[in-house]
Structure formats: structure tokens, C-alpha cells
Amino acid sequence: MGHDKKRTGKIKPPAQPLVLVGLMGVGKTTVGRRLARRLSLPFVDADTEIEKAAGCSIADIFEYHGEESFREGERRVIKRILEGPPKIISTGGGAFIDPETRTRIRARALSIWLRADLDTVLKRVKRNNNRPLLMGTDPKATLRRLMAERDPIYAEADLTIDSGDAAIEKVVDTIVAALSERAAGQAP
């Protein structure tokens, strides 16, 4: 009942883009797509846009051009996506870690850190094993290291939402509630 109310309740559309950040496997793309539908906003996945711009997969960019080249493309693409009208943007796990991209996101958008525990993330990344940073490594050890390095930076996002193992609609409900609360707090 409470949920249905939240689901159908109207929320004022955000004036800025909403950018989902966080480690791989936390569900940024899935949650972003559903959040966009709920808020009737366009959805853009930054990694998909990078692949379109490069004409090849992220795994191939890493393999043939290297991570630095991927990061350059990521910077350029996110800069472009952030321009224009409000939308929901999901970013790759390293995007918000890049100082230039982080500064740009903070200036133009509202950032949302989607956070999940190590075991949940591990379970999710195992469903799709083409992530270049995990290839040829012990995924649990790599994810643990990335969490330790990146969590303090993700924590600079405007909102932190625990996605944990919760159903997607539930995570979207939590984000919508947090956005409403934030908007109410900022109302004149």
C-alpha cells in the first residue's frame, strides 16, 4: 500500500540531470532505466554512449587502446551527455573517480551513489564476465580493493542510496522518496 502510494505519487521533475554513480555491479543501469520511466525523463547510459562513439565494445577499447584512452572517451562523452535538458544518466564505475568528470557532475547534476555490499556486487558481476578491470583477476579481491579506494570518493555524491540485494522497484522507491525529501528541504 505504502509502496503503491509512493509509486503513483507525483514528484516534481528534477531541474538538473540525475547521475547514478557507484561500483560495477550495483545496478546503476537497471535502476537508472526504471527511475527514468518513473520520472518520465530520458535515460542515457554513459557506457553505451562511449561504445557508440568508439564503434566498439568497452572490452575492446581497453584491449586495443588501453584504459587511459577509455577514460578520455568517458570524460568527453559524459561532458556531452550532461549538456541539455534533465535526464537520468548511469555512469561506469570509474567515471565519478575521474576528478574532471566528478567536478563537472557536481556542477551540472545531482549525483546519486548506489551502494551495495561486496557479496551482492560479486554475485551480480558474475552474471556478466566481460568487465575489463576484473579479467584475469580474483574478482572478489579486485572488488574489495576498488571499494576501499573508491568508496570515500563515491561518498562525495549528493545522495547515498543502499541498493543492497533489494528489488529494483524498491530501490527506485527509495530514490524517489529521497529526492522528494531533498526537494521539500530546499523549497522556499
Ligand code: S3P
Ligand atoms: C569500470 C566500470 C564499467 C566500465 C569500465 C570501467 C570501472 O562500468 O565503465 O569497464 O572503472 O569501474 P560498470 O560500472 O557499468 O560495470
